[in-house]
Amino acid sequence: MGIHRFFTSLNDLERIIRAPGMFKFEEHNVAAHSWKVSQYAMFFATIEERAGQEVDWKSLYEKTINHDFAEVFIGDIKTPVKYASPELKEMIAKVEEGMMEKFILREIPSEFQAVFFERMKEGKDSTIEGRLLEMADKLDQFYEAFAELKRGNTDKEFIVMYRIALTKLLNLPLDASVNYFRNTMLKDVINEETAIDVKEITRQIIADH
Amino acid sequence: MGIHRFFTSLNDLERIIRAPGMFKFEEHNVAAHSWKVSQYAMFFATIEERAGQEVDWKSLYEKTINHDFAEVFIGDIKTPVKYASPELKEMIAKVEEGMMEKFILREIPSEFQAVFFERMKEGKDSTIEGRLLEMADKLDQFYEAFAELKRGNTDKEFIVMYRIALTKLLNLPLDASVNYFRNTMLKDVINEETAIDVKEITRQIIADH
């Protein structure tokens, strides 16, 4: 027991592959994903601040870097749960929560347990920081799917993943950020040369929106 | 839908790593593990037959090659559930079962669904074939842990894994096979040169037995 155990467990997340089992041209691990999410969130928080919103940077920092720590227990299984019902999804969430609780009680020194319970709880709440986490997390999924389409991965799962991520991004209640993403970033994205016609897929999704 | 989808999903198991997250000198995937289990089981079935038991080879074949197919849905998470309670373990089993059911109903042609439900159900029952599956599966865990100890992996998880696997092997109700493992194979195992003193660890486990 001790914070040393927590620190060494961070290393394990460098060995947890996202979307395991699926064929991918580029593999990503949970540690690197968490870092990219913290980068995207910082950028959109800057946009929100400029649009007059108040950002709690400490909260955003905590939410982004911790949001996938629980994957150390059961890996990254939420994305490809194509055969899962809402009931099964809820069960998985409970399993993860139960393991997280046991981990904190066993490994984290008692004087830090309250802090860890706070930091490790589900971060995607209705605060602006919770929404920025949601946006950053979806953006990374969007980028992972985009990269596969760009490199010519014809497995349908990635078109589905691209569509879901893009649709969720466009629907997020974060006006300034979503506008920036839609009106500025998305243009650069679809102007890239890609093996699969991402431009057309994107247009359809926006039209359906 | 179609058997083609089942066949291509087999490939995904070549990309599912066993004991994900943990540092290992040798990585193993679920497809190769399933093959090794089918090899061990065939050997011990031969021993049981010579000892007068009757073996249903078709059943053994089905049990061994299919026993971990469900990991295609949520990966290999049972081994490192060190923080899991029996309650959590049961939940995970239910999630897996639920996904397996949905998969068969959606992907397998209707004329083969009954066969697949039979072949994909939990194989570790009290038949001699169920016990041979249990023995072969534990033996592979034993070998994976042994290889890490042999190569000098000092992470305690592997000593724990070695102890659990060995103890379970010695307790299995398969007299001829367990005798052969204990009196013949185990001698060769502990006579290998190893970085960590596996011989001593093994002696203690046998003494405690």
Next chain:
Amino acid sequence: MGIHRFFTSLNDLERIIRAPGMFKFEEHNVAAHSWKVSQYAMFFATIEERAGQEVDWKSLYEKTINHDFAEVFIGDIKTPVKYASPELKEMIAKVEEGMMEKFILREIPSEFQAVFFERMKEGKDSTIEGRLLEMADKLDQFYEAFAELKRGNTDKEFIVMYRIALTKLLNLPLDASVNYFRNTMLKDVINEETAIDVKEITRQIIADH
């Protein structure tokens, strides 16, 4: 000497890459290949049984899981022997056979040597199980080539491999299985979205047939 040596040598096959040297988007090892072959064979044996054939499941089990064990000695070299004459191919087969014999005599305990000589001999004979092994082995080659074409591998070797595997599959003397493959599975295969026009290549092969 001892069965422990045989069991640890199985692990080496997880490190033997199929079609070494060639550029591939997906790498496969001999252990995982053997498992997939045992899966395909089980499925087609079910089809043959339903069509009235009698299947010796023990023999099928033995043939499929052991058919490539000899690659532990000289690796997977039969596939890319584009520069080999039939004479050279025969020499390679003899080398492999010679090594297999020496291995059994040196490593396998004497009371199991007869069993191993039986199980390790060439399995592709004219029995129905021998034909099922041939079909399953060719099907995995077909799938490996198909996956490369699907992902956009323009190296000609894979079109050649696809053509050879498909032609051999269509010619196998296993009526029910070949019919199922041709009339049911192949439709699903060529309806997949692919980077290279596999549908057209397949039509030509069938037309030439």
Next chain:
Amino acid sequence: MGIHRFFTSLNDLERIIRAPGMFKFEEHNVAAHSWKVSQYAMFFATIEERAGQEVDWKSLYEKTINHDFAEVFIGDIKTPVKYASPELKEMIAKVEEGMMEKFILREIPSEFQAVFFERMKEGKDSTIEGRLLEMADKLDQFYEAFAELKRGNTDKEFIVMYRIALTKLLNLPLDASVNYFRNTMLKDVINEETAIDVKEITRQIIADH
């Protein structure tokens, strides 16, 4: 040009290996390292706050996640510059700085350039956040070297790296954090079972301190 280019360049850091060329049992990439640094820094900032210090969390967030972005240009070369003079080190820093400047001017939209110049500048200044970054960065180097010694890497470079990192950690002007590291964490670290006698090496370093 556009933030899309910055976001996709983050991905490149997942492909930049730390301490390239050296033999390592565990490889780490710059993206995952940045995340671990942001985790360590958050923990020690919590300790500093409890000890009465005021922490600017936004600044700490910015410093930790951006501190190695410039490695996208020339890779991770600072650690193994065993043959470098201070003069050469300074040159490398200038090269990196020059590339960073060109990158911001070419790729970042003008309205964000000031923010990026601020965030991407050298973060290890004399503020408490600068010191926390320094501590977190050294701690990751300490952990990387420790893991190699633990797994039996006898290459001297890692003993040197361990000694340098530990000595620097003990000398940092961050009293509460260094005390916690020295009196609490370090005990757990040296009580781990290791292939190389890290306990003894550590005692000598502390004695020399």
Next chain:
Amino acid sequence: MGIHRFFTSLNDLERIIRAPGMFKFEEHNVAAHSWKVSQYAMFFATIEERAGQEVDWKSLYEKTINHDFAEVFIGDIKTPVKYASPELKEMIAKVEEGMMEKFILREIPSEFQAVFFERMKEGKDSTIEGRLLEMADKLDQFYEAFAELKRGNTDKEFIVMYRIALTKLLNLPLDASVNYFRNTMLKDVINEETAIDVKEITRQIIADH
């Protein structure tokens, strides 16, 4: 100190990846690159000899196998320096040179230092062997870029790399070799089936030439 240290450092170059950070379907290390360069150079030297030139084979041998040894210090950073000015490039060259000098003085036995200073100096001079090195080195860059375009890598960096390498090859003052490359080899190259239209890109480059 001693030649043993030099020999073991060769191994490090097997771990230095060319064009680090960039997404590539095929990764190459500096050791294998050096070997391919020595192969190309030998072929073109044969062509030059047949065209009446005199080749100093010892010099060619020395130049080709040693030309990238200095990358052991700071990795392969010259290729992707899109953000570097000529000034920055010169600085990098100086850093490398400085490290090379320190390495020879510290590690190479004194009786061989003069030989190593001679062999490790920049080899791309105006001698015929210097030009053959230049040609072989560019040809490997050409082939690396070609392979990415062939496999469908749409990242613009590889079109740029292909264009630069091809243009430089066509401009080299090595008449017989460049003629052979242009009139014989290039035809075979552009007749390969490729995912990206390399034939068209090549025609434009030749037309612009």
Next chain:
Amino acid sequence: MGIHRFFTSLNDLERIIRAPGMFKFEEHNVAAHSWKVSQYAMFFATIEERAGQEVDWKSLYEKTINHDFAEVFIGDIKTPVKYASPELKEMIAKVEEGMMEKFILREIPSEFQAVFFERMKEGKDSTIEGRLLEMADKLDQFYEAFAELKRGNTDKEFIVMYRIALTKLLNLPLDASVNYFRNTMLKDVINEETAIDVKEITRQIIADH
């Protein structure tokens, strides 16, 4: 057909792993091995020249970079042929030779076929260059085995490989080089810190010599 085909086949050797199947802490490919052999050979040729021998550098260059090209056909199988008789070894050599011949006749332009037959023939003859190739090739095997012992690989195959390589090196008819290796290099080698007691193993081999 064309030299382009030969050049692209060089790339395949970057994908051929030496000693396939065996567990190794460090993997090596045939391309990088060939480069290291050409480096060792150059060094020892320098020693021989200083000792008054005449070296044909062109021949040495040709021999070293081409000596393992034939492995492109059947991979690296000579080392672990522990179960092979001399008869089987000879057969393998014939297979390789036969494939090499077919390759040259089919792929190499006719005006270069004579050159390629000369360059690709077995290089380990009784000339000084043939002996330098033999020495360099054995030295790389010595170093590969040494690195495994150093890192704690307890598989007996590597002690055997170390013993064979060292014994052959000490017996080579290349006085100046062998003296340098034995009296100067070997001291540095056995003074390295190693996980397995290489010093003792080495002393025994020298004593037995």
